[in-house]
Structures are given as C-alpha cells and as structure tokens.
Amino acid sequence: MFRSCLAAAFSLASLPAFADCGGPAFMDRLTDTERTQIETTVAATPFPSGLLWQASREKMQVTIIGTMHIYDPRLAPLVAELTPLVQGADILLVEATAKEEAEMQSAIANNPEMVFITDGPTLPEQLDEDTWQALSEASSARQIPPFMAAKMQPWYLSLALAIPPCAMPDIVAGRRGLDHMLMEAAAAADVPMQAVEPWTTLLDVMQAGSAAEQLEMLQLGLMAPDLQSEMFVSMLDAYFSENVAEIWEASRIAVNYVPGLDPERGRELFAETEDLILTQRNLAWIPEITTAALAHSDVVLAVGAAHLPGEQGLLNLLAQDGWTVTPLR
Template sequence: MNVSFFSGTRFERLQGLLLWLIAAIHVAVLASLVLVLGSLTAHAQQPEPACHGTSLVDEMKAKDPAAYQRIVAEGDKVPNGKGIFWKIEKPGTATSWLLGTMHVTDPRVLKMPAGADAALTDAKTIIVESAEVLDEQKAMGSVLANPELTMFTDGTSIEKLLSKDDLALLESGLKQRGIPLAAVSRMKPWMLMAFVSLPACEMARKAKAEAFLDKRIAMDAAAAGKSVKGLETYAEQLGAMASIPTDIHLKSLVETIKLGAKMDDVFETMTDLYLSGEMGLTIPLLKQVAPDGSDDEGYAEFEELIVTKRNHLMAERAAPILSEGNVFMAVGALHLPGEEGLVELLRKQGFSVTRAN
C-alpha cells in the first residue's frame, strides 16, 4: 500500500468506513446468531486464512510525520483518550475495574493488559454490554422476536435498493466469503456490513465459534460462579443500529466493498490503536486528515445514536452495580473516552476513575 491511500476520496471513504467499522465489529458479534449465514459453518472445517493488513498509523508515521504529529496533538485533547484499563473507586466500597474491549477474537486482543486478569479473578460481579452473550439460544430468540431490526419485513430486499453495478459488487464481495446473495438479500445493509468488512481470518474464527473478548470474560466468570450482569439487551443494541437511516448504511456498505482488501488495513488500524491504548486518536485520525467535504453530518448521527446515547444508558445502569464494589466491567473501548464517555460519566456519578495501565 502506498501513501496515495491517504489522499482525496480514498481517505474520505476511509473516514466513513472506520466509523462504520466500529459498528460493524459490534454487529458481527451477532453473526453467529443470524444463521441465515449457515454457509459460514462450512468454513469452520477449512484451514484458517492468514490475517493480512498494515496499520495506517505506522504508514503515516513513516511517510507524513507532520500530519501524524497534528493528529497526536488533537488526540491529546480528547478527555481520557489514553488507556483501556481503569480503576473505579468510591469511599466505603471495594475497588472496581473498567476494561475497554474490542469485540473480536484476535489473539492479541484476547491478551488483556497487565493487572486485568488478576482484577477479573478477584471480582465478585462481572458487567458486560449484554449478558445474553452467555446464552445464544436466548439471544437468537431476542433477535427473532424483533425481525424488523435486522431484516426487511415489507417485501424490500437489497436488490431493490442498490444500482445494478453496486449490487454486482456486493454479490462478488459476499461470494468471496462463501455467502450467496440470495441467502442474505433481505438483511438490513448494516448487518451485511459485518460480513464484508471483517478480515477473512476473523470471520473464520467466528465460524468456529471462537469467543471474542467480551464473551470469554463472561463465560469464564459464569464458570467460576460469579454474577454476570448486562447493561443492554441485544434488541436495544440492534435498535440503535436500525435507527440510523438506511441510505447512510447503504452508502457505507458500497464503499466498504469498493475498498476490498484495503479493509484489512482499516481493521489493522483499529486493532493497532486499541492495543496501544490510544483510543483518543481514532476520531482525530479520521477528521484531521480527511479532506473537506467528508460526511460530518453522517458521523454526528452515528456518534449520537451508537456511542453517546448508549454511553449515558450504560453509565446509568452500571452505577448501582458499581456502588456495591468489587466489580469488573468490560465494554467496547470507544465508549470510554470523551466528555460524554463512560469514564467521565462515571465520575459524574460520584466515582473516582483513574488509569490502571
């Protein structure tokens, strides 16, 4: 990959795609539940494909260090933008912990930061985004009970919404993953995003039912007899995605497919930022380097519905549990930073929240 990927409409596409990839990663957690994609199970018996991708952060450091320094300066302004592991304290209660996660099976992500394993072992109560992750049959029932959230139920199909050329791109992209268009044509476009944006190696691990970080935390806790509590239901999470206009989802779906193998670079960039704990760099990386004319309005809607609104809901529901002390809380890392991120919102709830790594 060369530096031209950062220029012109290429990076404008990347800006929107990184933002929507955040959502797609989250939605991919549900992929094993929506087994209209039964074809994925066929890949479970095949050798796992190698992971590819180059971090765009590393490339920028090497080829445009001045631009990278501008992004770092902007990222430094993001409240609580550094670190994914935090200590939560309140007078009279035992210490609790907050871990930012990435909803993937990548072995690098599954290795938690120093101190997190011990904190998890010692904790009495575990909080995850949705406790339904422990019971896939129950989660499937929740999804099927609200089909309008994931599927077109009015006779609409993806074939009717895309142009002939874009539909051909989608069909080709799905075919590369072993997914026939006919099997998923009534899925909402944001569901399809999960299957064309994730690297083949990640999809293969999911097909083998390997646990992503949040699920592994919940499963280990339940096996140890700990109380596992969720902050949201799958129906609520699906509803947040479904509330965003379909045309925005369609645009992101098409642009994702057009980038093809470059999506591996996008995914590696997200992973690189996560592993370095530099969550505050994510949005500045996109907004400072992207050219004028990028879809700020679309991002604002995404941020409000998928991040900010859910942050407030999580903080409100977590507060009484955290007040009991000795809790280990694990939620998506991009819910932590910012003026309306979980770290700041928990402080407003009366907790002292400090970096643990």
C-alpha cells in the same frame, strides 16, 4: 469503525485469521496532514489511552476494562492478567451476557423480518447496478452468497461488511473476543454477570435512521478490501498498544477513502454513528454502573475499549459524576 463496526463492534470464517490480516497498516498510508490532525485531536481527548482503570466514589469501586469483541492470539497474556480481577469480583458487568445474546437470537429466529427483507423490493431493486455489483463482490468475499445478501436488511448486511474477509475464518470458527473470554472466567468462578443495557439496544442502534439512510450506510462497507484489512491491522495494533483514541480518529479519516461517498456526507454519517454507538449508550450506562456499585463492593466492568476515551467517554462521564478515575497500569 462506523456504526457497522459494531460487528467487530458485536465487533457478526481454518486458519488463524490474523495470519491473513497482517501486512501494511492504515496508519502507514496517512499523509503528514492527516497524522497531525489525529495527533492534535488525540492530545485534546480526555483519557485517550489505557485499557485498565479504577473508578471510586465514596465507598463505591469499579474496575474498568476496555475490551475488543474479536479474537486475536495476542489476547492470551491479557486474559491471564485480568482473570484474577474478574474471578475475585462480586459481579461482572458487560454489554451483553449469554442471556441477552440468546434472547436476541431467539427474537431473530422467530421474526426473520428483523434481519431479512420478507416483503417489498430486495436490495438489487433498491440500488443502482454498480452499487449492487460492488456489494455482491464484497458479500461473496465474506462467504455470503449474493442471493442471500440481496434479501438482508441494509443494517444487517452492514454488520457483515464491517468485517474484513481476512477475519472471517475466526468468526465462523466461533473464536470470540476478550469480553467472552472474561465471561468464561467469571462463569468458572461462579461470579454473577449482568448486562449494562437491554439486548434490544443493539438492534435499535443498528436500525436507527430512515430506509434511505440505512442504504447509504451500506456504502461505508465498500472500502477496498486491502484498505479495510489495513484498517483492521491498525485497529489491532492500536488496541494492543492501548492507543484507543488514536484508532477512533483514524477511523474518522478513513471515511474519506470510501469510494463514491462525499467526504462531507461521510463526516456527517460518522458523527451520527458515534452518537448512536458510543455517546448515547455511555450516558445510559452511567446510572447502571452506579446502581451496581451501590449493591456490590467489587464491580468489574468490561466493555469495548472505544467506549472509554473522549469528552463523552465512560471515563470522563464518571469523572464528571464525581468519581475519581485512575489508571491501573
């Protein structure tokens, strides 16, 4: 969760990773007050749960799938259920197709300064000793040598730190999440694919804010490894039980568990992150979805599940734009 959760949230390694990511869940350690806070907020959230929806307006129709960007073996039955929908569609809309991913990788390869500090002070020179040592340990736990982490742009290192060490084997092994599984199904059936945003959007989001703010965001990756694994377990559990808004609100509370981070400042950072990762992108996607639906009779939209619930979630924005939104389960 947080801005860096785009890694899970882009979701950024051989044993099945989630065999090591099992165990206690973050939701189990919450106080009664924290549980009540989450329950109250979720109850007031538009479209708080559900992964499969249909939006219709006049002759337009869009099937909406809430995905996750990381691998889990429990995705298999979901892929089997959704593949016919994707392969029967006229077009599949996703956050980034293989084309956008290739363009991003090419841009980074040709411009290493986008992700590495090539001029000026490295991270150890910009941070106090204790913070750098904590970052070094966190990086090493994710198979990133500290000497390499020292030269990473803060936002780029944040991506890596968003992934708990227990999940790294799957990432390094190239196992991808539901988005890519559905794109493979579409490619097998020659269903055209289109991104709902330029590939530069992802980098713009991650690089938003001043240099000082990006360094501050690094703190969010310093949650204790056991706590981060608990968050990961809770995220997966919530996804497969389709309680999407619940885990987002739990993530909001998790900010309080980041060592050395003032809770009030943590809430501010979370709100800024939410606006950048979800709200602004959701608003920009609505006209793209409408344009695709005007040109194609059967559109499937597959984007991260966190984009669906909430006042500024895709489902509510579509409803406010005159679409009738109904669950397909």
